[in-house]
Amino acid sequence: MKTVCLGTGYVGTVTAAALAMAGHQATVIDIDKQKVNSINAGASPIFEPGLNDVISLHAGRLLTASVSLESVREADVIFICVGTPALPDGTADLRYVKDAARSIGENLSLERFTVIVNKSTVPVGTAALVASIVESVSGGEAERHFTVASNPEFLREGYALEDVLFPDRIIVGTQHPEGLARLRELYKPYVKRLIRIPDVLKPYLEGAGGQQETVYFETDTKSAELIKYASNAFLAVKISYINEIARLSEALGANTAHIARGMGLDSRIGEKFLEVSSGWSGSCFPKDTQELWTTSRKYGAELSIVRAAMDSNEEMKHFCVRKLQRKLKSLNGSCIGLLGLTFKPNTDDVRETQALFMIRQLLELGAQVRVHDPKGMDHFRRLYPDLPVDYCESAEEAAERTHALVLMTHWEQYLQLNWKMIFYSVKQPYILDTRNCLRGAELREMGFDYEGIG
Numbered sequence: 001m002k003t004v005c006l007g008t009g010y011v012g013t014v015t016a017a018a019l020a021m022a023g024h025q026a027t028v029i030d031i032d033k034q035k036v037n038s039i040n041a042g043a044s045p046i047f048e049p050g051l052n053d054v055i056s057l058h059a060g061r062l063l064t065a066s067v068s069l070e071s072v073r074e075a076d077v078i079f080i081c082v083g084t085p086a087l088p089d090g091t092a093d094l095r096y097v098k099d100a101a102r103s104i105g106e107n108l109s110l111e112r113f114t115v116i117v118n119k120s121t122v123p124v125g126t127a128a129l130v131a132s133i134v135e136s137v138s139g140g141e142a143e144r145h146f147t148v149a150s151n152p153e154f155l156r157e158g159y160a161l162e163d164v165l166f167p168d169r170i171i172v173g174t175q176h177p178e179g180l181a182r183l184r185e186l187y188k189p190y191v192k193r194l195i196r197i198p199d200v201l202k203p204y205l206e207g208a209g210g211q212q213e214t215v216y217f218e219t220d221t222k223s224a225e226l227i228k229y230a231s232n233a234f235l236a237v238k239i240s241y242i243n244e245i246a247r248l249s250e251a252l253g254a255n256t257a258h259i260a261r262g263m264g265l266d267s268r269i270g271e272k273f274l275e276v277s278s279g280w281s282g283s284c285f286p287k288d289t290q291e292l293w294t295t296s297r298k299y300g301a302e303l304s305i306v307r308a309a310m311d312s313n314e315e316m317k318h319f320c321v322r323k324l325q326r327k328l329k330s331l332n333g334s335c336i337g338l339l340g341l342t343f344k345p346n347t348d349d350v351r352e353t354q355a356l357f358m359i360r361q362l363l364e365l366g367a368q369v370r371v372h373d374p375k376g377m378d379h380f381r382r383l384y385p386d387l388p389v390d391y392c393e394s395a396e397e398a399a400e401r402t403h404a405l406v407l408m409t410h411w412e413q414y415l416q417l418n419w420k421m422i423f424y425s426v427k428q429p430y431i432l433d434t435r436n437c438l439r440g441a442e443l444r445e446m447g448f449d450y451e452g453i454g
């Protein structure tokens, strides 16, 4: 099939790459020439494990990138994969979605039927909004010349290929017969697991696929739109819950890791998303919970549980700062080393990262801050150029002369650090591990004052 993805962000680039892997023709369109050139040259414009290999395999063949909207005319399926950042009032900013709808409308062929798909996370009713824009710009008629379906993307950054190639579920929201037929056809290789995985990708997909099956679920457009928000908010609630349990567990002297394990053994609860942190963050959970909460209020059906999770998440971030304060007494004049700037490992994404809150608090309290991240430093520096922090080339360097070392993101490489060397380079051997991922007992044996959460 001929497909087009509008947007070269995480969702657009990964979707297009996976469509090419499934044998479809994929054109990814963006106004950013640099990103377009990068894809055409066979290089991923974003850091995502394995993505570079897929793009280099398919670029110039099934996968192409362009700044021109020409391919819209010929497309069987067009995916809208643009960003929907939060506005100051908490609602999703649909500016880019509307721009995309206008661009599609301007280039749509009325000689053939086109299926337009919202992959971006968009509020309920956006499919109808896109349809009305495309209608008014193209002069065509919705459901006759085109249809707009909702097909939310559930990929996690850092595991995007695994999630896209071996999804647990594909949610398709449309009731148009041609829309249903075309998307069934498009997704057949994914559902039936027919996509050939090249050897070079296998290391990134270990553990993926296995016995699981992809459930292909069709519903109406509004329900599909809401499934995405409801899912993300539910996961956020789950993390906030274990984080609150961790706080209680710490007060009581219980073992949070054991509690999470014990809870997760109940298949109704499940073991995933019970990992303690200094709070959930990233480009999805904060904005999606905010949007869902704001919408629920607007419709007089307040999602108080989601609101509680948001408040609890804020409290979690403060809890970590307070823990540090308790240990060091005063942060004024102290030097703190921060390991990890990205909102989770295996990504260079630092949007809405927990580390930003921590850094701002530390600076406000008069501390000097040294930071390190394996992938996120450039992005962080670009997004927050005014933050007076010392960027360090290595974790060991970030630890030098510090009174406390705070692990924010559980990058694999932080588990292998030369802790003996670090012990001798710090001023005070205190470690706050907000992910409970380091080997605490070993570190204590070395002489560190090691604390996790809970």
Ligand code: UDX
Pocket (backbone or CB within 6 Å): 153, 154, 155, 156, 157, 158, 232, 235, 239, 272, 273, 274, 275, 276, 277, 278, 279, 280, 281, 282, 283, 284, 285, 343, 344
């Ligand atoms: C999320 C959803 O998981 C994905 O399905 C959706 O498509 C987009 O939003 P993502 O934002 O990439 O994906 O990251 P995710 O792995 O869900 O983590 C979100 C945040 O929660 C991160 O800050 C992460 O560190 C934190 N987290 C996650 C925890 O604190 N504990 C956990 O157990 C899991």
